Amino acid sequence: MHSHTIERWKVFELSLDGPAAGNPFTDVTFSAQFKYRNRVLEPDGFYDGEGVYRIRLMPDMPGVWTYVTKSNHPELDGHTGEFTCTEASPENHGPVRVRNTYHFAYADGTPYRQIGTTCYAWVHQGDILEEQTLATLKDTPFNKMRMCVFPKHYIYNANEPVHYPFERDQAGQNDLTRFDLLFFRHFERRVEQLDELGIEADIILFHPYDRWGFATMPAEVDDCYLRYTVARLAAYRNVWWSLANEYDLMRAKSMADWDRFFRIIQERDPYQHLRSIHNCYQFYDHNKPWVTHCSVQHSDLEQVAKWRDLYRKPVIVDECGYEGNIEKHWGNLSAQEMVRRFWLGTVHGGYVGHGETYLHPEDILWWSKGSQLHGQSVPRIAFLRSILEQGPVDGLDPMTTIYPNASGREGKYYLIYYGLHQPAEQTLELPGGPYRIDIIDTWEMTITPLERFFEDKSQIQLPGKPDIAVRIQKA
Amino acid sequence: MHSHTIERWKVFELSLDGPAAGNPFTDVTFSAQFKYRNRVLEPDGFYDGEGVYRIRLMPDMPGVWTYVTKSNHPELDGHTGEFTCTEASPENHGPVRVRNTYHFAYADGTPYRQIGTTCYAWVHQGDILEEQTLATLKDTPFNKMRMCVFPKHYIYNANEPVHYPFERDQAGQNDLTRFDLLFFRHFERRVEQLDELGIEADIILFHPYDRWGFATMPAEVDDCYLRYTVARLAAYRNVWWSLANEYDLMRAKSMADWDRFFRIIQERDPYQHLRSIHNCYQFYDHNKPWVTHCSVQHSDLEQVAKWRDLYRKPVIVDECGYEGNIEKHWGNLSAQEMVRRFWLGTVHGGYVGHGETYLHPEDILWWSKGSQLHGQSVPRIAFLRSILEQGPVDGLDPMTTIYPNASGREGKYYLIYYGLHQPAEQTLELPGGPYRIDIIDTWEMTITPLERFFEDKSQIQLPGKPDIAVRIQKA
Numbered sequence: 001m002h003s004h005t006i007e008r009w010k011v012f013e014l015s016l017d018g019p020a021a022g023n024p025f026t027d028v029t030f031s032a033q034f035k036y037r038n039r040v041l042e043p044d045g046f047y048d049g050e051g052v053y054r055i056r057l058m059p060d061m062p063g064v065w066t067y068v069t070k071s072n073h074p075e076l077d078g079h080t081g082e083f084t085c086t087e088a089s090p091e092n093h094g095p096v097r098v099r100n101t102y103h104f105a106y107a108d109g110t111p112y113r114q115i116g117t118t119c120y121a122w123v124h125q126g127d128i129l130e131e132q133t134l135a136t137l138k139d140t141p142f143n144k145m146r147m148c149v150f151p152k153h154y155i156y157n158a159n160e161p162v163h164y165p166f167e168r169d170q171a172g173q174n175d176l177t178r179f180d181l182l183f184f185r186h187f188e189r190r191v192e193q194l195d196e197l198g199i200e201a202d203i204i205l206f207h208p209y210d211r212w213g214f215a216t217m218p219a220e221v222d223d224c225y226l227r228y229t230v231a232r233l234a235a236y237r238n239v240w241w242s243l244a245n246e247y248d249l250m251r252a253k254s255m256a257d258w259d260r261f262f263r264i265i266q267e268r269d270p271y272q273h274l275r276s277i278h279n280c281y282q283f284y285d286h287n288k289p290w291v292t293h294c295s296v297q298h299s300d301l302e303q304v305a306k307w308r309d310l311y312r313k314p315v316i317v318d319e320c321g322y323e324g325n326i327e328k329h330w331g332n333l334s335a336q337e338m339v340r341r342f343w344l345g346t347v348h349g350g351y352v353g354h355g356e357t358y359l360h361p362e363d364i365l366w367w368s369k370g371s372q373l374h375g376q377s378v379p380r381i382a383f384l385r386s387i388l389e390q391g392p393v394d395g396l397d398p399m400t401t402i403y404p405n406a407s408g409r410e411g412k413y414y415l416i417y418y419g420l421h422q423p424a425e426q427t428l429e430l431p432g433g434p435y436r437i438d439i440i441d442t443w444e445m446t447i448t449p450l451e452r453f454f455e456d457k458s459q460i461q462l463p464g465k466p467d468i469a470v471r472i473q474k475a
Numbered sequence: 476m477h478s479h480t481i482e483r484w485k486v487f488e489l490s491l492d493g494p495a496a497g498n499p500f501t502d503v504t505f506s507a508q509f510k511y512r513n514r515v516l517e518p519d520g521f522y523d524g525e526g527v528y529r530i531r532l533m534p535d536m537p538g539v540w541t542y543v544t545k546s547n548h549p550e551l552d553g554h555t556g557e558f559t560c561t562e563a564s565p566e567n568h569g570p571v572r573v574r575n576t577y578h579f580a581y582a583d584g585t586p587y588r589q590i591g592t593t594c595y596a597w598v599h600q601g602d603i604l605e606e607q608t609l610a611t612l613k614d615t616p617f618n619k620m621r622m623c624v625f626p627k628h629y630i631y632n633a634n635e636p637v638h639y640p641f642e643r644d645q646a647g648q649n650d651l652t653r654f655d656l657l658f659f660r661h662f663e664r665r666v667e668q669l670d671e672l673g674i675e676a677d678i679i680l681f682h683p684y685d686r687w688g689f690a691t692m693p694a695e696v697d698d699c700y701l702r703y704t705v706a707r708l709a710a711y712r713n714v715w716w717s718l719a720n721e722y723d724l725m726r727a728k729s730m731a732d733w734d735r736f737f738r739i740i741q742e743r744d745p746y747q748h749l750r751s752i753h754n755c756y757q758f759y760d761h762n763k764p765w766v767t768h769c770s771v772q773h774s775d776l777e778q779v780a781k782w783r784d785l786y787r788k789p790v791i792v793d794e795c796g797y798e799g800n801i802e803k804h805w806g807n808l809s810a811q812e813m814v815r816r817f818w819l820g821t822v823h824g825g826y827v828g829h830g831e832t833y834l835h836p837e838d839i840l841w842w843s844k845g846s847q848l849h850g851q852s853v854p855r856i857a858f859l860r861s862i863l864e865q866g867p868v869d870g871l872d873p874m875t876t877i878y879p880n881a882s883g884r885e886g887k888y889y890l891i892y893y894g895l896h897q898p899a900e901q902t903l904e905l906p907g908g909p910y911r912i913d914i915i916d917t918w919e920m921t922i923t924p925l926e927r928f929f930e931d932k933s934q935i936q937l938p939g940k941p942d943i944a945v946r947i948q949k950a
Contacts, residue, residue, distance in 0.1 A: 424800035
């Protein structure tokens with residue numbers, strides 16, 4: 001499949017026939033050098049079964065690109081060609097990058113305000129549930145999905161996956177030297193479908209909830225799996241690499257393993273997609289240079305500003321508890337509390353992740369299997385997203401001088417959030433006005449503008465009930 | 476006034492005539508030795524104006540007590556006498572002491588479960604408001620009042636006090652060598668009236684909110700003031716000594732000052748009433764031997780168990796925020812959140828304090844001036860008190876093995892609190908049953924017993940909404 005034109009930040013794919021004998025996954029090396037003027041990208045190719053080898057590129061500059069393949073096998077070595085990269089279509093903004101130290105933007109400069117959700121094992125549930133998940137996502141505010149490559153073994157997760165990442169024999173033994181191609185084709189199709197919905201795929205490469213042996217593979221297999229996964233997936237613009245869910249619960253891995261995994265991805269991913277690692281208790285040292293942003297599990301969103309200061313990177317609290325009613329402490333927040341945590345994380349200068357864990361007669365809980373949402377927080381999270389989208393393109397930084405829970409851009413925009421507090425009045429001192437002020441009811445989803453402009457210092461009246469925010473914008 | 480019989484833990488008072496010339500407050504020393512068998516108590520006396528000197532004793536053993544006075548002035552020296560201490564009447568339980576390391580009991584062994592409130596300056600508001608405060612307190616669950624000796628200068632507190640602790644000239648200059656007797660008689664009458672309502676008086680000896688000079692007196696005056704206050708008030712059984720409200724905001728005092736103040740009180744108070752010191756930000760070192768319990772300002776009640784472990788003393792979070800609607804972050808909690816904080820502190824093995832700060836057209840806010848209550852938390856706090864009174868006499872210790880927010884006594888009694896969490900089920904593993912289980916709605920104030928007894932391990936159903944607690948009692 002030699003496309004001669006390809007849109008910027010879409011996937012150019014080259015297929016070549018090569019050897020099928022032996023073990024092509026381990027015996028054959030295959031890559032290509034892609035060039036646009038003085039820019040060179042050199043992705044790895046991968047074996048895709050039945051003697052077919054593929055290599056994928058996400059061209060990031062419009063213009064004519066040339067390539068030449070490299071392999072230890074003559075059939076695959078030295079192929080050359082060229083293609084034209086065209087301008088991106090309007091809805092294609094490219095991959096997400098860090099911008100302004102603590103924030104994100106797409107490659108074309110469009111701000112990206114992370115509003116995440118989590119369905120750890122949604123790609124392992126079969127087509128009916130998986131398509132239902134995609135249909136549900138279409139009507140949500142979520143622009144990032146945390147999802148595992150490996151299937152999940154845990155409470156409410158007793159089912160077997162449809163596909164396994166490695167070939168298996170009749171007895172269910174994994175052949176850790178051979179990847180299952182149906183598995184990976186299926187997985188990357190789901191990643192692509194998320195992209196069609198404008199959702200970044202935060203791909204969780206390892207996790208501890210395992211009964212198949214994927215959490216305890218030998219180091220060579222781990223490394224080979226990472227290289228193969230990067231080779232297949234890195235060209236998808238919506239890919240983020242999450243080294244692990246709860247890395248600190250994976251007893252078989254050492255800190256040196258995690259560092260090595262990061263470096264493998266850093267070396268193999270030509271596009272330098274975002275990289276993070278998610279904790280259960282103990283944070284990984286997010287100051288390490290290969291970490292692009294903090295992926296945090298913590299219930300206290302008021303600490304976000306502290307972590308920003310500590311790591312000088314964007315902070316995403318991917319897991320702050322989930323709306324639901326299961327007995328696990330992390331899975332039984334009220335919808336109100338889930339929404340409060342989104343707002344708190346926001347006004348401390350960070351980004352927050354959603355999850356939902358309502359008991360279900362067939363154990364279909366959104367947080368792991370996707371399917372449908374049953375809670376009340378999502379419309380309020382969508383309301384928050386709409387407010388963020390009307391906000392400053394450079395993102396919100398903590399503004400504690402005006403209130404403990406406030407963020408914004410000095411002299412231009414302020415968002416104050418009161419949460420469980422219910423002041424009936426607020427004195428504000430804001431030079432550089434006039435400002436327009438809106439009273440926001442974060443639960444009822446109303447925005448009520450104050451009639452008069454605000455100048456310098458005065459007191460405004462507030463509803464005196466919980467879950468109120470105030471938005472202040474330079475008039 | 477020579478009473479010849481006095482009830483145990485009530486105030487025996489001896490009055491003698493002495494010198495009125497010079498400065499009796501500073502020139503005359505006066506004390507007495509009181510003896511019951513081999514027990515000796517030696518309180519200081521005090522000058523009460525117009526040549527009258529008084530000395531007060533709270534006898535703590537029934538039987539015949541004798542005394543002999545001591546003074547540097549012959550008129551007051553060497554007076555002897557005796558009186559009979561009778562058994563306490565049923566409603567008189569004596570002073571409150573620490574019991575079981577983390578808890579409190581009255582001297583007669585009756586458990587004391589602290590349910591405090593705060594009206595810092597209520598004794599400075601004049602009789603109409605003050606009597607209204609007493610009338611309000613009669614119908615509340617509160618058994619401790621935090622109250623300042625010195626008047627308060629702060630937002631909503633612009634008024635002058637009715638009385639001042641020192642004599643003043645026409646220009647409003649304090650004579651720091653002469654106490655104002657009307658002030659102290661009035662103050663101790665209010666302490667007595669609290670006792671009549673079963674309320675402990677947590678007397679705050681210093682505080683930073685001052686425009687009269689009481690926060691910045693010379694060390695000799697501070698010390699003299701402490702000795703005089705102890706001499707007048709220590710014989711009241713419901714007295715607790717709080718060295719300060721927000722000691723760390725008092726710039727004029729050093730840590731050595733606070734240590735000295737503690738030692739003065741420790742030396743001068745024959746009854747060793749409870750002693751504590753309250754922080755704004757930085758805790759005093761509650762491990763110091765003169766601190767009987769931790770008096771804490773903090774909004775995170777989930778830290779109580781940690782402080783218990785650190786100081787091995789009872790923890791009272793006197794100030795965790797107040798129900799109200801003022802713009803100060805500490806004074807605009809919803810009633811729901813105030814109630815949650817009481818429950819959270821309780822299930823982490825501590826005790827909590829209430830306050831109320833609703834805006835008022837005449838600036839009469841309960842937290843400072845008393846008068847009337849306008850909120851919704853107090854009936855729920857009363858409901859909690861009734862639950863505690865039905866609970867184990869030895870107090871509640873953290874029981875995190877059964878749930879993160881749970882306390883009780885092993886094998887006998889457990890109280891689990893879910894707060895903002897809303898599980899629909901809970902698995903419990905409790906050997907040593909059978910147990911009776913009640914589902915408690917902490918906001919609706921309902922107690923719903925489960926129909927069957929609970930044994931060993933099983934799952935109970937819960938309402939799946941916030942603000943629920945579970946009580947488990949050995950059947």
